[in-house]
Amino acid sequence: MTTPLWQPSPERREATQLAALMRELAAETGTPFHDYADLHAWSLDHPEAFWSRVWGLGVIGEPGQRVLENPEAMPGARWFPEARLNFAANLLRRRDDGPALIACDERGRRQALSHAELADRVSRLARALRDSGVQRGDRVAGLVPNSEHAVIAMLAAASLGAVWSSCSPDFGVQGVLDRFGQIEPRVLVACDGYHWNGKAIALHERLRELVDALPGLARLVLFPFLAPEAAPDTRGIDKAVAWDDALAGAAEPLEFVELPFDHPLYILYSSGTTGRPKCIVHGAGGTLLQHLKEHRLHCDLGEGDVLFYYTTCGWMMWNWLVSGLAAGATLVLYDGSPFAPDAHSLWRIAEREGVTCFGTSARYLTACAKEELQPGRDHDLSALDTLLSTGSALPHETFDYVYRAIKEDLLLASISGGTDIVSCFALGCPIRPVYRGQLQCRGLGMAVAVHDESGEPCDVGEKGELVCTRPFPCMPLGFWNDPQGERYHGAYFARFPGVWAHGDYAELTAEDGLIIHGRADTVLNPGGVRIGTAEIYRQVEKVEEVLESLCIGQQWQDDERVVLFVRLRDGLTLDDALRRRIRDTIRANASPRHVPARIVQVQDLPRTRSGKLVELAVRNVVHGRPVTNPESLANPAALAEFEDLPELRE
Secondary structure (H helix, E strand, C coil): CCCCCECCCHHHHHHCHHHHHHHHHHHHHCCCCCCHHHHHHHHHHCHHHHHHHHHCCCCCEECCCCCEECCCCCCCCEECCCCEECHHHHHCCCCCCCEEEEEEECCCCEEEEEHHHHHHHHHHHHHHHHHCCCCCCCEEEEECCCCHHHHHHHHHHHHCCCEEEEECCCCCHHHHHHHHHHHCCCEEEEECEEEECCEEEECHHHHHHHHHHCCCCCEEEEECCCCCCCCCCCCCCCCEEEHHHHHCCCCCCCCCCCEECCCEEEEEECCCCCCCCCEEEEEHHHHHHHHHHHHHHHCCCCCCCEEEECCCCCCHHHHHHHHHHHHCCEEEEEECCCCCCCCCHHHHHHHHHCCCEEEEEHHHHHHHHHCCCCHHHHCCCCCCCEEEEECCCCCHHHHHHHHHHHCCCCEEEECEEECCCCEEEEECCCCCCECCCCECEECCCCCEEEECCCCCECCCCCEEEEEECCCCCCCCCEECCCCCCHHHHHHHCCCCCCCEEEEEEEEECCCCCEEEEEEHHHCECHHHCCECHHHHHHHHCCCCCEEEEEEEEEEECCEEEEEEEEEECCCCCCCHHHHHHHHHHHHHHCCHHHCCCEEEECCCCCEECCCCECHHHHHHHHCCCCCCCHHHECCHHHHHHHCCCHHHCC
């Protein structure tokens, strides 16, 4: 039997909102709910009753009589078809002086807004948007850092029934146009620049190009971020108005347009590494219910909690973070490098702000482990009770690091879902143990399974494709400019008709958890044996000299061979001895099939702007195929190093 790394005390377990729900349901139904598995099974067997309970967690709005139409249609089911609600009203439910959000950045800037102050600014910007002609269904776009301005702008747009879409300001002009050019925003909210790792980057020329290239744009609302106390420079930028001018004038009472459950709220974008980004449209009601469920039941968030997630406004975790307001949590926002001015930056913020739920990427935690940071020793993390990790699989050894160097009494939840559902398929469970390398549970109301290549369910311990076999409220409304739904259907339902195929390579565990082994489209296949790239990365992480690695399958002599690219610590060179140690580590802890045929040192690895390594792009370059839309990458120049490598010609 696997030994857990952590399990909640009986007192902590019984105090959770999840345990309270189980007690309520047991009393109402006369059926005992012994553990999470019982609750999860009930949520699937009684979807209308379950999602009505989620609505009862605090949704402001009218649910209507019907909960679910066409329950067998996948896609095609409709949730709460008679409901009326407004997403912004649910996040702006308070008007008191309690802290709503605290915005920080790498320069040491700290701006706190109370609930009353946040509502006031949202009201003022909503008026400015109305004056610019924004109506229900119009798009409001943001080229914004993770600051209070982004939250205010999103809520102002949502209060009017407009659709919000954002990119982080490090996107180039073409990368922004590849996204916003498709959705034709009525208003663009933007910063005048940003800071990254101590460097100031001005956006004046970029903004001028963007405004000229977006013909349907009525207004650019520009706020100062390079020097927050100075007025932004709007000279030479058509249709530009300064943020303070837009918010000037007497405040008006906030008004919220009541909207259907499936009214569009967000447009998010696929990574764009295989073509122009897909514009994924998410509905207000499904997003709200799913986030409320995840925050309240899976993270046990409520009033008094302080929620932090390291993210940019171009990653879906920003949308997930902001919804924490609906659960009553105070948000902590951060913009800039997580290692500026030094490696302790985020942990200092966690200490200062009393963060109770700290979210970040697996890559960040692994980097902390490589740097041998001791956050639990060097910072007061007594308030911290939950640590969330996503973006890629969290290595088993990094689980050990968290409990050794950050905190022993801590719920460590590796979570997985994505932009496609702006939420999670598998995530944390505050009443279950944490097992090394595992995601604790499949989400409530989510019929998550693992299927083999023929579409049949895999047994526990067998690897296959992560799927969802029943409808759920946060399925996208569709893709923008896809009126017949052909691209939407092709993205998720063509593989297994009537079943959502998510594209992750995974396995269910004996503990009823989940392990993610990588993306299904990057699974390696040497000699016909399927290998998830995460299985190799886990072993390479153990080699001290390697900072990070990327693995692909190279077509070679009518077969496929495994090629591993490594980025080493500064000043180190890959020699035969280190290659041998890497191979021995992989062979001893995985299998001979996992051992790379070639190991190549590179100076940098290409990644998306949310920090995910792009294996497909590297594979295309190695095979002489073009990489479409390199603007989607944070460091596209890194791809040049993979062209015509001599080590891969032999």
